[in-house]
Amino acid sequence: MARVSLRKVNKIYGHGNRAVHAVQDLDLDVEDGEFVALLGPSGCGKTSTLRMIVGLESVTSGAIHFGDSEVTTLEPQQRNVAMAFETYALYPNFTIEENLAFPLEVRGIPPEERKKRAREVAELLQITSILGEKPPALSGGQQQRVSLGRALIREPAVFILDEVMSHLDAHLKFQMLFDLKRLHRDLKRTMIYVTHDQVEALALADRIAVMSNARLQQVGDRATLYNRPANAFVADFIGEPPTNFFSAQPVEREGSLAMQVADSEIRFRLTDEAQAALKSRSADRYIVGLRPQNILMRPAAGTLQATVTINEYLGERSILTIENGSARFLALVPPDTKAGQAESITLHYDPAHVMIFDAATEELIA
């Protein structure tokens, strides 16, 4: 059992003018038993961070603690951390049971104990029926489970999963998501899950740490990242389809501040809080964000007109590509929405969902 904390952690590869700052001043706490996802696009520094936690990569500066003990300079095998990889790395000539038990064998644990633990882990992962098989006979999903099992069997204090699902096709992935969630619920182990896929991160983790450009952008639960993204990057990265952004300028009408979208008839109504936040600022341009799922067919306080360019039917839902003037954006609507190309429609939104970002720093204002 362990809490993981990173303090001012930096990773710099290379020297002089060829140095690459891969991780910059990273502060992150993962509570004991917590499931945290490290999420970001490729090249954001998440894999370097992970490798420093495991001990596969040296820390340029800063400190890493597991519980009360500092592990910054310890070897991987001294850290009591286990890692499951994207690639399966199973021994093809060993049975599944032997594959599972192998990490214990290396540690000199007696055969009966190994057998018992392998069975326990297999039960947890629902792979008892294939214990006698060899890896080549298994499906991708089964191999992935065995690989997880081999990391689990060591009963590590910290359990790290590196992009473990990117090879799986959609249906299998979905099943794995639920399996992992159940696993964490049963084990209550500290887990760090590294991925570039926001759906996986949001579905699994108690909290999500979003990284970009070597820096931590925000740590929070799903609702926080959705409704109060720290900046335009997080608002754009989290959510599918991504947030709609508009360049807009504040205008006053009948005593209320609103956001007039550039080269468009759209004017967003704002909450009192948002108006108050704007009063203390003088900029004449802002970035306004509104999520596709917060543009509604049913009535709400705000209204906007738009013309449909594409109505994309996806079964459970439809995505409308719509425009008004030079503003082109997306709305997530029920699948029975029949609006066709070039049709003009009235849509609605709740002013509380309108996000305002500083045009220069891209940080959330309200």
Add this chain to the structure above:
Amino acid sequence: MARLVVEGLCKGWDFPVIDELSFEVEEGEFFVVVGPSGIGKTTLLRLIAGLETAQRGRILLGERDVTRLPPYRRRVAMTFESYALYPHLTVFENIASPLRARKLERGAIEERVKAVTKLLRIDHLLQRRPGEVSGGQKQRTALGRTLVADPEAFLLDEPISHLDAKIRHELRMQFHRLEDLRKVATVYVTHDYAEALSLGDRIGVMGNGGRLVQVGSARELFERPKALFVAEHLGQPTINVIHSNLVEEDGQLFARAEAGSFRLPLSEAQARRLKDARDGRIVVGLRPQHVRPADEAEPGGLEMEARIDIFEALGSSGIMITRAGGIQLTGLTHPERHFEPGQPVRLAIANEALHLFDANSGLSLLEEP
């Protein structure tokens, strides 16, 4: 310009991969073949392209029977899932290669390549080599090379499956707008049902045994599946599949789950369709979007008590896996909801949206075959 006709096509090695497969794609139509991995979708494209030889059947492009023609005489352009780019040529040269083969003059080539790469957002990479660009950019380069070819049919094999969700949506939108694609017959192969529903003017669902299980529009396939296989393959989370028995009580017909006490009353219209169900066994298909917390649904539907087993909030909806009447039932909620495991929940089920299938054949009892 031509329509593509595939007629009784057969191809197999130790076992049939493509078996008596037939379909037609009109000139300008975007036809999507969707199915699980390994089902034979790529083989089908390779047969049309001439990279595999059909054992039986015919392939017609307009008036021409191309079944026995070599690939380069068929006038079809194909993208490969593995890209197949020339590693020593730049992105520009890779995309220009079909144009050079057709001996277009330099200005025309440049113009064409610029237009297509702008569309695919790789116009800033023209001087790089395939080894210097990302996987997604390679995929778009391969797509660009196919798009400039000016063929009589496009064959696209999973052309956007390796890209991030965000770029995938963007490229789907591009496919909707690409006029070149809308001029000739296109066959697009994917395992991703959302891609299929989004793009296909018509969609063929490929099943085991190398046949198209159902061909139709997106709405037809999703809302009126003719087979359980189609219902299961399209949709996420997967449709609830409830193996049931027909039982009658006080003149009301119910589908009652084989395991547990879960039962759904059937309407008269549904009941009329069930006369042929042998020995009273049927399979009920119930889409998760038709299982909601009662407080989110229109009043007047069928309601029942359940218990949350797992709850996950995904992007646009929450997914609840519940236990209801002794069976597992997956439903959708508003994304802002939260449920704890074990928490009781009252469900509303849109009973009129049930799909009913024959327990033996897996064919729909509601739709005409």
